[in-house]
Amino acid sequence: MNIKQIAKEAGVSVATVSRVLNHPENVAPATREKIQKIIDQAEYKPNWFAQGLNFNKTKTIGIIVPHILNTMYMEIAKGVEDVALQKGYITFIGNGEMNSNAENSYLQQLEMRRVDGIVIMFTSLEEERLREIEKKGVPIVLIGENKKIEGFNIVRVDCKSGAEKMVKHLVASGHREIALLQGSDPETESMDIYEGYCNVLRENGIEVKKNLVSQVANSIEGGYLGAKKMIASENPDAIFTTSDEIAYGAMDALKDAGVRVPEDVAIAGYGNNRMSNMVEPKLTTAELPYHMMGVYGARLLFDLIEDDGKNKPEPKVITLQSKMKVRKSCGHKERIGEMF
Amino acid sequence: MNIKQIAKEAGVSVATVSRVLNHPENVAPATREKIQKIIDQAEYKPNWFAQGLNFNKTKTIGIIVPHILNTMYMEIAKGVEDVALQKGYITFIGNGEMNSNAENSYLQQLEMRRVDGIVIMFTSLEEERLREIEKKGVPIVLIGENKKIEGFNIVRVDCKSGAEKMVKHLVASGHREIALLQGSDPETESMDIYEGYCNVLRENGIEVKKNLVSQVANSIEGGYLGAKKMIASENPDAIFTTSDEIAYGAMDALKDAGVRVPEDVAIAGYGNNRMSNMVEPKLTTAELPYHMMGVYGARLLFDLIEDDGKNKPEPKVITLQSKMKVRKSCGHKERIGEMF
DNA sequence: GTGAAAGCGCTAACAA
DNA sequence: TTGTTAGCGCTTTCAC
Numbered sequence: 001m002n003i004k005q006i007a008k009e010a011g012v013s014v015a016t017v018s019r020v021l022n023h024p025e026n027v028a029p030a031t032r033e034k035i036q037k038i039i040d041q042a043e044y045k046p047n048w049f050a051q052g053l054n055f056n057k058t059k060t061i062g063i064i065v066p067h068i069l070n071t072m073y074m075e076i077a078k079g080v081e082d083v084a085l086q087k088g089y090i091t092f093i094g095n096g097e098m099n100s101n102a103e104n105s106y107l108q109q110l111e112m113r114r115v116d117g118i119v120i121m122f123t124s125l126e127e128e129r130l131r132e133i134e135k136k137g138v139p140i141v142l143i144g145e146n147k148k149i150e151g152f153n154i155v156r157v158d159c160k161s162g163a164e165k166m167v168k169h170l171v172a173s174g175h176r177e178i179a180l181l182q183g184s185d186p187e188t189e190s191m192d193i194y195e196g197y198c199n200v201l202r203e204n205g206i207e208v209k210k211n212l213v214s215q216v217a218n219s220i221e222g223g224y225l226g227a228k229k230m231i232a233s234e235n236p237d238a239i240f241t242t243s244d245e246i247a248y249g250a251m252d253a254l255k256d257a258g259v260r261v262p263e264d265v266a267i268a269g270y271g272n273n274r275m276s277n278m279v280e281p282k283l284t285t286a287e288l289p290y291h292m293m294g295v296y297g298a299r300l301l302f303d304l305i306e307d308d309g310k311n312k313p314e315p316k317v318i319t320l321q322s323k324m325k326v327r328k329s330c331g332h333k334e335r336i337g338e339m340f
Numbered sequence: 341m342n343i344k345q346i347a348k349e350a351g352v353s354v355a356t357v358s359r360v361l362n363h364p365e366n367v368a369p370a371t372r373e374k375i376q377k378i379i380d381q382a383e384y385k386p387n388w389f390a391q392g393l394n395f396n397k398t399k400t401i402g403i404i405v406p407h408i409l410n411t412m413y414m415e416i417a418k419g420v421e422d423v424a425l426q427k428g429y430i431t432f433i434g435n436g437e438m439n440s441n442a443e444n445s446y447l448q449q450l451e452m453r454r455v456d457g458i459v460i461m462f463t464s465l466e467e468e469r470l471r472e473i474e475k476k477g478v479p480i481v482l483i484g485e486n487k488k489i490e491g492f493n494i495v496r497v498d499c500k501s502g503a504e505k506m507v508k509h510l511v512a513s514g515h516r517e518i519a520l521l522q523g524s525d526p527e528t529e530s531m532d533i534y535e536g537y538c539n540v541l542r543e544n545g546i547e548v549k550k551n552l553v554s555q556v557a558n559s560i561e562g563g564y565l566g567a568k569k570m571i572a573s574e575n576p577d578a579i580f581t582t583s584d585e586i587a588y589g590a591m592d593a594l595k596d597a598g599v600r601v602p603e604d605v606a607i608a609g610y611g612n613n614r615m616s617n618m619v620e621p622k623l624t625t626a627e628l629p630y631h632m633m634g635v636y637g638a639r640l641l642f643d644l645i646e647d648d649g650k651n652k653p654e655p656k657v658i659t660l661q662s663k664m665k666v667r668k669s670c671g672h673k674e675r676i677g678e679m680f
Numbered sequence: 681g682t683g684a685a686a687g688c689g690c691t692a693a694c695a696a
Numbered sequence: 697t698t699g700t701t702a703g704c705g706c707t708t709t710c711a712c
Contacts, residue, residue, distance in 0.1 A: 002705055013683045018707055028681055048454050049396075050705035052389035053688045060453075068418055069614075074408055081408075081435065090449050093433045095421065109430050113400075114388050220618065248618050255620075274409075278560065278588050280595075280620035342689055353699045358691055368697055390689035393704045 001044045009042075010035045021046060052114070059089050061301065062110035062118045064103055066186070068095040071274055072290050073121055076143055079294020080119050080301075087302060089116070098185065100124045111138060117301045119143060119294075122186040127151075139304035143297045145188045153300040155293050155318045159189045159270075162286045162322035163196030163240075166268050169284075170238045171204050173330060175266055178206075179236035181226045181250060183218030183243050190218075190242045193270065197240065212236055216246060223249025231257060237265060238330070244269035244276050244285055251279060251329070262331035272325050281328035288322050296320070341384045349382075350375045361386060392454065399429050401641065402450035402458045404443055406526075408435040411614055412630050413461055416483055419634020420459050420641075427642060429456070438525065440464045451478060457641045459483060459634075462526040467491075479644035483637040485528045493640040495633050495658045499529045499610075502626045502662035503536030503580075506608050509624075510578045511544050513670060515606055518546075519576035521566045521586050523558030530558075530582045533610065537580065552576060556586060563589025571597060577605060578670070584609035584616050584625055591619060591669070602671035612665050621668035628662050636660070 007014045012031060019027050020035045027035075038044075052058060061084055065073040081091050092115065094106035103125050110118055111133060118133065122144035130152065134140050142154040170178050180197050182190050198208050211234055216226030223246035227239060231254065239254075241247040247269030254261050261267050261281055269276060272287035296318050307313070347354045352371060359367050360375045367375070378384075392398055403420055405413040421431050432455065434446035443465050450458055451473060458473065462484035470492065474480050482489065485496040510518050520537050522530050538548050551574055556566035563586030567579060571594065579594075581587040587609030594601055601607050601621055609616060612627035636658050647653070 003707095004705080014706075015683060015685095015708075016681085019682085022707070026681075031681080045452055047393070047705050048452055049389045049392035050688090051707085053387070053393060053690090053705080054707045056389075056688085068414055068421075069411055071409055071411060074414065078408055078435070090432065090434075090446075090453070092430065094430075095418070112385050112388060113430070248615075252618065275588075275615040275618065278592065278615065278619055343691095344689080354690075355692080355699060355701090356697085359698085362691075366697075371697080387689050390704090391691085393689080393706090394691045396704085 001042050002047065003044075006035070006038055006042065006044055010038050056114065058114050058116055060092065060113070060115045061089050061298075061305075062092045062094060062106075062113075062115040064094045064096045064106055064110075064118070064120045064123070066096045066098050066122045066124075068093065072271060072288070075290035076121060076294040076297070079291040079296075080298040081294070082291075083295055083298035083302070096121075096123070098124070100126070104129065107133065111136065117141070117305045119297050119301055122146070122189075123149070124185070125149075139301060139307075141297050141301040141304070143293050144186055145192075146186070147188045147191070151315050153304065153315045153317075155297045155300065155320065157189070157288055157293070157320050157322055159192035159322070160196040160199075162270070162288075163193040164200050165322075165324055166240060166270070166284075166286055167197050167200035169324065169326065170240065170266060170268060170330065171200065171206070173238075173266065175238035176206055177209075177212065177234075177236045178238045178240055179212040179214070179230055179234065181223060181230070181239060181241040181246050182213060182215050183222065183241070183246055184215055185218055193242045209234075218243050218246060220245050220249040220252070222246055223251075224253045226250065227253035228257070231259065231265075238268065239265060240268045240270075242270050244271045244273040244283060247283055247285070247329075248275075248279060251283075262329050266330040268330055270322075276325070277327060279329075284327045284330040285325050286322040287325050289320050293320060341382050342387065343384075346375070346378055346382065346384055350378050396454065398454050398456055400432065400453070400455045401429050401638075401645075402432045402434060402446075402453075402455040404434045404436050404446055404450075404458065404460045404463070406436045406438050406462045406464075408433065412611060412628070415630035416461060416634040416637070419631040419636075420638040421634070422631075423635055423638035423642070436461075436463070438464070440466070444469065447473065451476065457481070457645045459637050459641055462486070462529075463489070464525070465489075479641060479647075481637050481641040481644070483633050484526055485532075486526070487528045487531070491655050493644065493655045493657075495637045495640065495660065497529070497628050497633070497660050497662055499532035499662070500536040500539075502610070502628075503533040504540050505662075505664055506580060506610070506624075506626055507537050507540040509664065509666065510580065510606060510608060510670065511540060511546070513578075513606065515578035516546055517549075517552065517574075517576045518578045518580055519552040519554070519570055519574065521563060521570070521579060521581040521590060522553060522555050523562065523582045523586055524555055525558055533582045549574075558583050558586060560585050560589040560592070562586055563591075564593045566590065567593035568597070571599065571605075578608065579605060580608045580610075582610050584611045584613040584623060587623055587625070587669075588615075588619060591623075602669050606670040608670055610662075616665070617667060619669075624667045624670040625665050626662040627665050629660050633660060 003014045007017045096103040117139040127149045142152045145156040216222035227250035269285035272285045276283040343354045347357045436443040457479040467489045482494040556562035567590035609625035612625045616623040
């Protein structure tokens, strides 16, 4: 069913049908209703391609996530999607696979398919590449910081102060030998956490010991191996990790080594994964506002998309804060952050 | 940059340019190379819409998942995506939100956007609706069974025999008062598990007690509440659940009630979530071949897409088996299914 | 208020 | 081997 058939059936020209679709106010009520009725009962939908060819808009936005199996990224994506859907847009979710190759080829696909905008999370792409896309008129918003990239609209989390809160909590709980298991990606976040960690230790007159800081893979396995190695040579009384997954692995390593958590060693994570109040003991961690990150990111994007292009506004930076979730793994008596 | 400009620059007609794009073998090598060079350095990409208007193909497939935040569904989706990407297709992932309304509106979007095929997981849609889409020429493949729907290509898991294996294991471990916490969706799976559960009990001369079977929400919370209620009135020595999430909740409820797992009550789940060997005690469960479900689903779909349409083959049903993961929550001595 | 027709960028049938 | 041109389905300008 196409516009021609509708026109024929209604005894009007295609132009008139097109008008009731796009500018109904310019059509006489009687004709409009007659045509609309035919459209409705034929369940006629304008051809997507033909429309695109004219409008050059797809009402589609692309999202690139570092990893599709990571719930936190998907929560951000859902935030983006929620806003997009509400605006009548649909989203492509692409798996960045944590490497710039995959990101790149997905980006190319999105570009080819003429998406109206792109949200990229924790990208490992070069600034140069992003500029290229942007220059072609496709607005880009970043979620998650990357120190090597500047001048884009971005939603970031203040990891440094998040880490500071956490380390302060550990120090206040009597810990002094605080180890840091640092995941390698996202790099910027990890480094910010390191900074916050150092700040608070120094403020409290605690020496930052090189041996207590260790780089590990950002995964359960990475945490397991990192913690195992750490306790083999050092005697931390607390372990702070840059992700909850690392913390899970660390917990398991301690358990296997017969070290009690939190009695012997406290553990604190970062990210508040869904499972962090299911592990035993429940994990103290910092909650990131994932969904809101997506929502804000989408809003930034739509500001760009809906911009008439005349005024080139300064790129905006939205900084969100994380929130402490104190649970049992740090030995706190109360169990804040209940099951539900 | 469009095909006309390329043609002009190369001093040929648009047809020739179009040919080097689509049927390069029909172009004289010299012209072909000259044109190709111009295409390359101009980074010319054919207009998506114009191509679509001619081919009426999008090289896009739609995936509808029940819930975007559920890793298992996303793993299946990744299986689909892996195959699709390899074939040069890109995927839309749509959030079904566990209800047919959301599924429906997403489906409509996919249809409008002329996707070449659709994979729907654990759908709650009516068969009627699916037929409609199919009739419009969009191939559909189902992943996850729905007893109310028949006659589609489908990938399913043999949950009944999976449940039988599990209950046999529980019985063999000396349990007789085996409770079943049954999540309400996906409904068919849940009912198949129930069937398997009954079968094995009967085979072993164990009465199926109504009070030991309880319907709960398919979530951690559902499991928590269900287990809490169950142990308030009954004395099960094992609890089998239709999902790992329910099992997590049940574990927590027992813990809160001072009941030891597995010493007092064994717990077995279904699904082998990523966290199931991180909870304490590690959860005995059945592993479903998520990724393969997606891969097989995609293959079925591409069979349909690539079909010339002449022969209408019988819809295929692919049945996959789950695999026991025996861990500590059932009191088994060995810890099969290690950390990694 | 409505219709005729040009044009969006491309493909492919037909002609040369 | 290459060019000319109709046509994919729609929107919109320009006339009436």
